[in-house]
């Protein structure tokens with residue numbers, strides 16, 4: 001299509017926001033910042049790592065000698081429980097108190113691993129822990145939203161290479177989730193189907209943005225992708241949250257997470273940095289048939305292991321902009337081997 | 345106020361989105377990425393710089409021997425003129441063509457300068473050029489929005505230290521501007537005043553978030569600031585766009601830009617990276633009494649010249665989060681000397 005070869009806008013149907021696509025722009029020479037190449041830890045145990053089993057953390061607590069995925073309350077949490085309820089509303093300055101809980105989830109006791117290097121069965125154990133946390137945190141009074149996410153790599157503000165993610169559970173439903181809530185609710189009202197069910201059917205039929213697929217999940221570069229190699233993993237069934245995954249689905253989820261992160265590492269033969277997050281139904285006690293959970297990966301690398309896309313000036317004051325199209329990105333990712341480059 | 349000492353949310357009245365503030369979180373130790381300290385160019389002319397006067401650019405064009413602020417069409421533009429008008433709407437995938445013009449604005453022929461190191465009268469000349477560009481680009485058919493911005497520093501994706509900014513002028517009104525449009529329009533309808541007039545009156549009265557002020561402008565850390573040392577410069581008069589500035593106002597604008605960027609450099613005694621952008625009325629041919637232009641600075645540094653705030657996992661999938669409060673940031677900035685640290 002001619003449209004896709006020139007600058008154009010695409011609509012994100014989940015947030016109702018637009019992204020500017022400039023396919024002609026990859027020709028520009030790069031004279032800007034280059035990042036340090038990632039140094040992958042070799043040791044399975046690092047005595048100075050505050051996440052390794054048995055080590056002492058910054059606040060003096062000691063990690064147990066855990067052998068399975070392990071979670072604990074973040075020592076320097078952004079959200080705290082039992083914050084007294086207060087509202088401030090003085091004309092044009094409005095604030096409200098917020099309570100919540102921040103947890104850290106160690107994916108493995110092995111310091112040297114990352115998701116693509118873990119066995120599928122070990123990723124399944126991480127998902128079991130995520131399910132437990134989503135359920136338990138979500139049932140607490142005053143916890144209406146649970147965000148499970150991972151910042152991977154120094155480039156993504158991750159301060160420790162030990163394989164781990166975070167969970168921030170809180171009282172309010174955050175902005176990005178509210179936007180998606182609106183899209184899910186209004187589509188459900190009109191069609192009695194989730195918007196993502198219809199979207200993935202359309203994508204599977206078209207094929208051009210699909211990266212990998214298995215019995216229960218599809219991974220694709222969304223039509224409205226912002227980050228160069230952004231991927232969204234969606235269950236084929238309209239599950240509202242991860243606790244609804246049965247054993248077979250959990251196995252497929254682990255499988256596709258391993259595949260997506262392996263493709264990423266293989267792209268530039270590096271430990272690929274990203275932020276990944278699972279958007280799912282609020283834990284506000286209501287039923288959410290309109291919701292369809294999905295795990296998104298936002299990786300910053302653009303051209304090589306050391307050149308990233310900057311979301312700066314125009315992106316901050318106007319809207320996101322990308323250079324390669326979603327179709328090009330999917331095509332490149334799809335053609336990469338599914339075996340990790342360090343093991344090939 | 346008790347509320348401000350614990351985690352809380354604050355409302356951005358211009359975008360209607362919330363930011364999570366976690367004042368207790370600055371205590372966390374930093375073991376993450378540290379950035380290279382900025383190396384400031386010493387030479388007033390660099391033969392390898394594609395923005396210096398008389399030099400050849402990547403596409404073969406030669407810069408004139410300019411002595412005043414100089415603008416030209418970006419050689420690797422994200423937006424192009426004369427894109428054929430097309431719309432694609434296939435169920436859940438929607439796109440539309442977009443045409444526009446991207447320009448580069450060299451602030452000075454002197455390679456070694458930055459805004460805080462320029463003379464006020466030379467910053468005034470930059471503003472004159474911005475006014476001319478806003479007017480001329482805005483009058484073109486199919487240009488309904490003009491964004492003037494600067495990415496400063498490698499950390500903000502800037503590929504060249506030569507003092508320069510950019511202008512992206514385009515057909516559509518971008519997402520961030522649409523959000524502000526809504527806020528401006530609905531406030532105007534109710535009050536026949538701009539929302540920023542009332543907001544800055546309230547802030548000037550309160551005082552605690554004001555950084556500097558002069559006869560025609562105020563610079564403050566907005567109540568809803570996202571970036572650690574975010575600042576917004578607002579004209580006291582409700583001007584919809586920069587072309588409405590008269591000579592005295594232009595002088596005050598140049599003065600306050602110099603002051604704000606000087607405070608930034610003095611904060612960590614470094615050439616402070618930021619993205620700055622001027623949000624102003626669309627150039628859609630309509631009158632915009634509801635608009636009130638403002639220049640915002642989004643600087644990433646948090647703790648020192650080498651430790652920045654990462655807007656990653658939680659911020660991408662939920663909403664922005666900050667550690668220090670707007671009041672703390674304003675207080676720190678306000679107390680810094682107004683003379684540049686390299687000249688003190």
Ligand SMILES: O=P(O)(O)O[C@H]1O[C@H](CO)[C@@H](O)[C@H](O)[C@H]1O
Pocket residue numbers: 032309310311312313314315321495500501502503
């Ligand atoms: O045009 P430049 O300076 O090469 O590019 C820089 O600014 C642009 C506009 O904010 C961004 O899209 C790019 O990611 C950034 O690297």
Ligand SMILES: O=P(O)(O)O[C@H]1O[C@H](CO)[C@@H](O)[C@H](O)[C@H]1O
Pocket residue numbers: 151156157158159376653654655656657658659665
């Ligand atoms: O909690 P960490 O890993 O120290 O911090 C990291 O993740 C947080 C949640 O995305 C961000 O707010 C921080 O900016 C980032 O550095």
